[in-house]
Structure formats: structure tokens, C-alpha cells
Amino acid sequence: EDKVVQSPLSLVVHEGDTVTLNCSYEVTNFRSLLWYKQEKKAPTFLFMLTSSGIEKKSGRLSSILDKKELSSILNITATQTGDSAIYLCAVEAVDFNKFYFGSGTKLNVKP
Amino acid sequence: SAVISQKPSRDICQRGTSLTIQCQVDSQVTMMFWYRQQPGQSLTLIATANQGSEATYESGFVIDKFPISRPNLTFSTLTVSNMSPEDSSIYLCSVWGGGTDTQYFGPGTRLTVL
Numbered sequence: 001e002d003k004v005v006q007s008p009l010s011l012v013v014h015e016g017d018t019v020t021l022n023c024s025y026e027v028t029n030f031r032s033l034l035w036y037k038q039e040k041k042a043p044t045f046l047f048m049l050t051s052s053g054i055e056k057k058s059g060r061l062s063s064i065l066d067k068k069e070l071s072s073i074l075n076i077t078a079t080q081t082g083d084s085a086i087y088l089c090a091v092e093a094v095d096f097n098k099f100y101f102g103s104g105t106k107l108n109v110k111p
Numbered sequence: 112s113a114v115i116s117q118k119p120s121r122d123i124c125q126r127g128t129s130l131t132i133q134c135q136v137d138s139q140v141t142m143m144f145w146y147r148q149q150p151g152q153s154l155t156l157i158a159t160a161n162q163g164s165e166a167t168y169e170s171g172f173v174i175d176k177f178p179i180s181r182p183n184l185t186f187s188t189l190t191v192s193n194m195s196p197e198d199s200s201i202y203l204c205s206v207w208g209g210g211t212d213t214q215y216f217g218p219g220t221r222l223t224v225l
Contacts, residue, residue, distance in 0.1 A: 034213060041201050041219030043154070045112070048213045088153065092214070099144075099214055103153045 002027045004091050006102035014110050017079050021105045023089030024071040033065055033072050036088040038104070043088055046074070079109045113138055113206050115217035123223045124194055131190045132220045134204030139184035141208025145177070146216075148201045160187040194224045 004025045013019055023033065032050045036043035047056040049065035049072060056063050060083075063074045076083055086104040093100065114137040124130050134143065143160040158166040158179055166179035181187040191198050204217040 032213070036216075041221060042203060042216040045213060045215055090154075090214070099156065101154045 002091075002093065002098075002100050004089055004100045004102040006087075006089050006105050008105060009103065010106040010108070012108045012110065013079055015080055017109075018075065018077045019079060019107065021074040021076075021087050021089075021107070022071065023074070023102055024069075025089075025091045025100070026070065027091045027093050027100055029094040030067070031092045031094045034090040034092065034099075035063055035072070035074050036090065038086040038088055039084075046087075076107075079107075081109050081111055083107060084109045113140060113215050115204065115206060115215060117204060117217040117220050119220060120218065121221040121223075123225060125225055126195055128194055129190055129192045130194065130222060131188050132202055132204075132222075134187045134189070134217050136185045136206050140206040141184075142206065143181060143187045144205045144207070144214075145179060145187070145189045146203040146205060148203065148219075150199070154203065157189070160189075191222065194222075196224045198222065199224045 007022045032048050034048050035046040037046055047063045052065050052067035060077045065072045084107055086106050088104045089102040090099045116135045118133045122130055145157040146154045147157055148154050156169050157172045157177055158168040160166050160179050160181040162181045162184055176192050178190045202220045205214050207214045
């Protein structure tokens with residue numbers, strides 16, 4: 001059964017801390033791995049990763065895919081209260097363009 | 112990226128009634144999906160909306176309960192029929208393909224069923 005597992009489920013840090021969120025997957029016919037940030041309703045797109053070992057970076061956020069280990073990490077440096085959100089990992093399969101979502105990591109950044 | 116709008120953004124409905132949610136995209140897209148996110152849960156795919164044909168439903172979801180239309184490449188509707196409190200969720204449409212390189216989500220519809 002295809003699945004995506006995220007860890008930790010929740011995390012509380014203080015402003016300025018660095019956090020690492022994990023995503024592991026077992027999905028046949030892998031096409032890409034996606035990270036989203038969800039604050040209120042709709043997830044907003046952060047990164048799409050298709051190639052192993054290539055880091056994607058946007059400001060204080062970065063992510064990398066390890067296809068050998070079937071996993072990805074999302075790093076946030078110098079966290080701010082505005083980073084508080086649920087971070088979702090999704091894996092896209094080639095078959096029928098299906099997307100499998102993890103349960104998310106709820107990040108709470110305290111002042 | 113695609114600009115996606117959903118209507119209504121939120122609604123409170125009585126048990127036994129139906130609600131139709133609209134999803135509009137500003138460009139033609141290949142795929143449109145409907146998701147549900149129940150409180151404290153991750154996203155669950157309801158169905159893939161197919162242009163000009165019946166939607167493809169995931170296990171646990173049926174057309175009678177969640178009829179979907181997609182008359183063209185930029186618009187889709189999801190109806191939540193004969194609602195019960197268990198249908199209280201955020202409903203999200205998403206798009207992929209066409210001018211988009213990945214999956215983007217609409218702003219969502221927060222539904223509360225009393």
C-alpha cells in the first residue's frame with residue numbers, strides 16, 4: 001500500500017531555532033515529492049523535488065530528496081512565529097497522477 | 112502557477128441538505144481534484160474530476176454522495192449531498208497540468224453541518 005509518513009507529528013520551538021521536518025514514503029512509480037505549508041485552509045506550495053541530492057532553497061527554507069532512502073527533509077532556519085503552520089509532504093505517482101499526502105507536521109514557533 | 116477560486120468560502124448547513132462548491136481556474140488545466148480535510152486530519156482525495164466524463168472516485172467515496180461536474184478545462188463543482196455532521200470538513204479543489212508544473216490548491220471551503 002502506498003503511503004507517506006511524516007515526523008514528528010508536532011513540534012514546539014522558539015524563535016530563532018532551526019527545525020528539520022522528515023518525510024518518508026513508499027510509493028510505486030514515484031514522480032515527485034512536494035512540500036506544502038498549511039496555515040488556515042488551503043495548502044500553499046513550497047517545493048517540488050524530483051532529483052535526488054539536489055537542494056531546493058527559498059529564503060530560510062530548504063529541502064532535499066534522498067531517493068535511495070525514500071525520504072526528504074524540510075529545514076527551516078532562524079524560525080519566526082509566522083512559520084507556525086502544518087507542513088504537508090505529498091508524493092506524486094506517475095499512475096493516474098495520484099498524490100499521496102502525509103499526516104503533516106504541526107509546527108508551533110513561540111516568541 | 113494557477114489562480115484558483117472557490118465558492119463559497121464557508122457555509123453552515125442543516126443536516127439532510129446539499130451544498131454545491133464551485134472551483135474556477137484562470138487557465139486550462141489537465142487535472143482537477145477534490146479533497147476533503149476533516150478536523151485534525153490530513154488531506155483525503157475524494158475524486159478526480161474528468162472533463163466531459165464521470166469523475167473517478169477514490170475508495171470510500173461514491174457519486175451519489177459527492178456528485179462532481181467538470182464541463183470544461185477551467186471549472187468544476189462538487190456537491191455534498193444529504194449532509195450529516197460527519198461531512199463537516201474543509202473541501203479543497205486542486206489543479207495540475209496545463210500551465211502548472213505541480214499541484215496547486217484553491218482557498219478551500221469550510222463546511223459546518225449542524
